[in-house]
Amino acid sequence: MIDVFDLVIVGAGPAGLEAARSASRAGRGVAVIDDNPRPGGQIWRHDPTENPPRPLQRLLNDLESRERIRFFTGHRLVAFESGPTLVLESATGRRRLRGESLLLATGARELFLPFPGWMLPGIHGAGGLQALVKGGWPVAGRRVVLAGSGPLLLASAATLLRHGARIEAIIEQAPTADLLRFLALLPRWPRQTTTALALLRRLFRVPYWRGSWVTEARGRDGLQEIVITDGRRERVLGCELLGTGYGLVPNIEAANLLGCELTPSRHPAVRVGSRGETSRPGLYAAGEITGIGGAGRARLQGALAGATAVGDHRQSDRLLGRSREAEAYARHFARHFHLGEPVRRLARPETVICRCEEVPLDRIPEIPQADSRGLRLLTRIGMGPCQGRICLHALAETRPEPFLRDWLARPRPPLFPARLETLAGPEVAHGPET
């Protein structure tokens, strides 16, 4: 059986939830699916022993009062059948949904740049560590370093601090001058300013090293110390946990599988019109998958795309103007957190690039013609459970653009590892796809 809705939204983060609110305000039947067990996405993920973040609570209260909305949390979109019908997988089974319109709000993931020792136990994504801690992962009394780039380091540090971790340092690769320029113009966006000030207030005792990066992690069975440099001097810092991440890349896989046009950037995003329309009719995208721009922009885009997707033009027109300032913030952000050359080339010949298949750098040939596909075939990079989400984006930082184009040109479903019985589906007649 296929459940049919006016609008199916993939992703229950800020963009997805706002889209659901817009669409349900217009009185339409909405399904919101998310692989996380609870709504909120990454940014509003929270410890069950704490109250949900206020914006999330308000949104959920609002959505609870609507009748025609259904949440499918703990359900992961793994494939499409013709229609497109969405094939979802949960812990126990499969489910199929279809929408008159489809809105993708699949968010972003972290960009990891491999460095010697990054496979040691004790090293996680910076946002990943924050997410784990919000799920109860114990860090009280642990010595933690957060390293990489972007405000997520600060947000993660604040969460860890609240859970009793000892933050030894936050290490930001962007130079002080860039950060100051970023901060100088920040007051143009009051919401982002408030967030930044609150974070800095909570972290005021934590050393915040700018223009520095981790070149190596060391330890026997797990992380014991890291080597940090500012490009001139190295120093060693002891720690048990390291959260690392060099910003975010859009989760475009579902949109790409549906044939949505992407931007030609190093880490492509979904190309959308001013109201969230993708290149495919009936298909909308909102939030970080359209380019990294933060939760504020994601909420606006979500509300706008959700209204547009169900044909509520009055609501859509009203929201359109507000999305421009959010776009400006996204550009401002990207300009001042761009990655320097050294952090892209930290891997040594023996450093593993593909975590899943354990492929070290020196097994990845520097064949000029070798696009992402050729490399993949020869080395198996990107062929493991993460399906290239980590290593191919890391490699894209050092290879000529557009490195990912050949990889993306031939999507290979499922979108995530999925049980054979999920993909075997119900009995269907053989015939051409429509």
Added chain:
Amino acid sequence: MARDLIVVGCGIVGACIALTAQRAGLRTQMVEAGFPGGGVSAAGMGHLVALDGAELALSVRSLALWQEILERDPGPFEYRRTGTLWVAENDADLAALAQWRDRLQSAGIPAALQDAAGLRREEPALARDLAGGLLLAGDGIVYPPKAVHQFLTRALELGARIRTGRRVTALTADGVVLEGDRRLSGEVVIATGPAGSELLPELPVLPRKGHLVITEATASPLRHQIVEAGYTQGIHAPDGLSIAMNVQPRPTGQLLIGSSRENGLSDPWVSPVVIAAMLRRALRFLPGLGRVAALRTWTGLRPATPDGLPYIGRVPGRRSVWAAFGHEGLGITTAPATAELLVDLILGRKSTLDPAPYDPVRCLG
């Protein structure tokens, strides 16, 4: 003076020919439009199998050559001697397998017929209601992209050359024209699989699209490559979609699951309908695999000829143009024998195999 040979297409067949030709003293140059081994070769299952029917002689000779190659140098191919267990759903299938066993044995390939109990002993993960099977213990699997790379590397070491990223746009009286109007002269071998008839329109090739699924690494429940007895009939299904179960335990612990055939389709898109049908067929034979996770699915195009045999030999009516394409789904198995036969023909030597069945002249209008 050494003869110049231009091998167009560097898949498994082209790479094997280049290596064999270079060894035989020809000056070989390969031209590959994409990534070596990135076409049909990479998309396939990489089986080294003795197949019944028209291709028996070619596959038997090629398996012997593979044996020599793998004994010299087993590593880079990721070879595993899985054997092939052909399974029969019913007594009629089992009877057909018994007849095939006799043909195999007269060709010198040992094959052991299994009853239902024997089948379960060989492969406990199989469904309980199967009639029996036929075990070809000598069959195996390789990882095709690395096999191509290995043949290519050896050929380059012996002095062969390669140009990648350049398409051959036309044949000339004494060679080929590349994209950008660059000309190469020499005798020409066309080994471009499904694109063979672009340069040689007189030799028809029909693309037969196939789908495959690879799973995560599991504590693999399989010891052998498993193929259903109806597989060879599926190959020659004239129209539409045909499905025949074929599951391989890869050396990585993953399972590679096929197979489907769709005639005349040449788009690269994965069809969820075909994947679903293929997986249902696999689960019918291996019912315990439902909870194993699939990592990826993809498609490939088998280059099929009208009579199911590859074109190996001189192209009639053309000066010094040789064909080596149309191997359908058996190119990995039959590449070494194809290369041996073609190079013997080029050099005018007597070959182990009778060249007549593969002579392109048979399919000219």
Added chain:
Amino acid sequence: MNPPSVTVYVDGVAVRLPEGQTVAAAVACVNGQHRPARAGRGPFCGMGYCGGCRLRIGGEFRLACQTLLSPGLRVETDD
């Protein structure tokens, strides 16, 4: 908020944690962070895509970081 605690079993060892926390947390409480599982790498991305925390949870292979604790849940880390 004070959700009730639940007892789950990691390789047979009982651990009591607030309902709504993740299996990844329970495994780390029992096995320590550096060896979160006897097999596999342990959590890395924390968001359900790296596959490092895939364990047998309640008899099924699932991602520990995306699975919430429920009373009596059994987790095996040595497959």
